[in-house]
Amino acid sequence: MEATTTGELRHPAPEEIRLTDVLHALSDPIRLDLVRQLDACAGERTCGSFDLPIAKSTSTHHWRVLRESGLVVTREEGTKRYQRLRRAEIDARFPGLLDSVLAAS
Amino acid sequence: MEATTTGELRHPAPEEIRLTDVLHALSDPIRLDLVRQLDACAGERTCGSFDLPIAKSTSTHHWRVLRESGLVVTREEGTKRYQRLRRAEIDARFPGLLDSVLAAS
DNA sequence: CTGGTTGTACGATCGATAGCGAACAACGAG
DNA sequence: CTCGTTGTTCGCTATCGATCGTACAACCAG
Numbered sequence: 001m002e003a004t005t006t007g008e009l010r011h012p013a014p015e016e017i018r019l020t021d022v023l024h025a026l027s028d029p030i031r032l033d034l035v036r037q038l039d040a041c042a043g044e045r046t047c048g049s050f051d052l053p054i055a056k057s058t059s060t061h062h063w064r065v066l067r068e069s070g071l072v073v074t075r076e077e078g079t080k081r082y083q084r085l086r087r088a089e090i091d092a093r094f095p096g097l098l099d100s101v102l103a104a105s
Numbered sequence: 106m107e108a109t110t111t112g113e114l115r116h117p118a119p120e121e122i123r124l125t126d127v128l129h130a131l132s133d134p135i136r137l138d139l140v141r142q143l144d145a146c147a148g149e150r151t152c153g154s155f156d157l158p159i160a161k162s163t164s165t166h167h168w169r170v171l172r173e174s175g176l177v178v179t180r181e182e183g184t185k186r187y188q189r190l191r192r193a194e195i196d197a198r199f200p201g202l203l204d205s206v207l208a209a210s
Numbered sequence: 211c212t213g214g215t216t217g218t219a220c221g222a223t224c225g226a227t228a229g230c231g232a233a234c235a236a237c238g239a240g
Numbered sequence: 241c242t243c244g245t246t247g248t249t250c251g252c253t254a255t256c257g258a259t260c261g262t263a264c265a266a267c268c269a270g
Binding site for chain 2 (some may be wrong): 018021023028029076096
Binding site (some may be wrong): 149152153161162164165168183184185186 | 215216217218219220
């Protein structure tokens with residue numbers, strides 16, 4: 001229940017996703033850009049496939065914020081981490097929110 | 106152009122309203138609550154008509170963030186300040202955003 | 211004028227957060 | 241086994257942001 005069994009990543013359950021956390025995660029320009037790109041590719045991408053004007057360790061930080069807010073799910077495979085937008089869960093919990101945010105240029 | 110002629114309040118023009126600023130303003134529980142209440146009353150309300158678990162000076166801070174993000178417009182009358190939600194401008198600039206945020210319980 | 215109401219301004223505190231580099235861990239390919 | 245790749249973790253720094261209390265300014269009502 002509490003033990004993160006060796007490398008498990010914390011993801012909030014759909015009901016645990018909080019609106020303020022989601023809004024906060026989206027309020028950073030870098031993270032908003034990451035979410036946009038993730039949405040555009042409509043699938044999974046590794047952290048490294050985004051080229052960002054920030055250091056790797058900073059990128060790790062942003063992916064953690066996105067993951068813990070509930071916006072993104074991370075799957076580990078080998079040394080890589082694949083990120084996927086939790087479209088269905090977010091849309092179910094906050095209908096229209098992602099659509100309007102992503103539609104805004 | 107730059108001079109705040111004795112007590113003028115800064116409000117961004119509709120085109121100047123930035124998505125990240127709006128999302129950041131809405132990501133605080135207190136401000137989100139203020140926006141909800143403002144929307145519910147569908148008109149103007151003075152700062153003092155909200156009872157909040159925070160000090161007056163903190164309230165001033167939150168209204169400034171809301172105003173400078175473009176979410177709210179402040180009209181001065183006597184010693185009071187009337188706050189109004191900029192529904193039309195926000196809806197025009199970010200269609201569906203406020204609807205989805207306010208619809209989320 | 212006096213007092214009450216409304217809200218701002220200022221200064222301070224304190225936790226959160228974005229950013230970096232360096233070191234490390236895990237893995238795949240040679 | 242040895243690299244190179246991928247990404248984390250660990251300090252550390254600097255800034256931002258929410259909060260408060262006190263003092264002040266503007267106005268309205270008596």
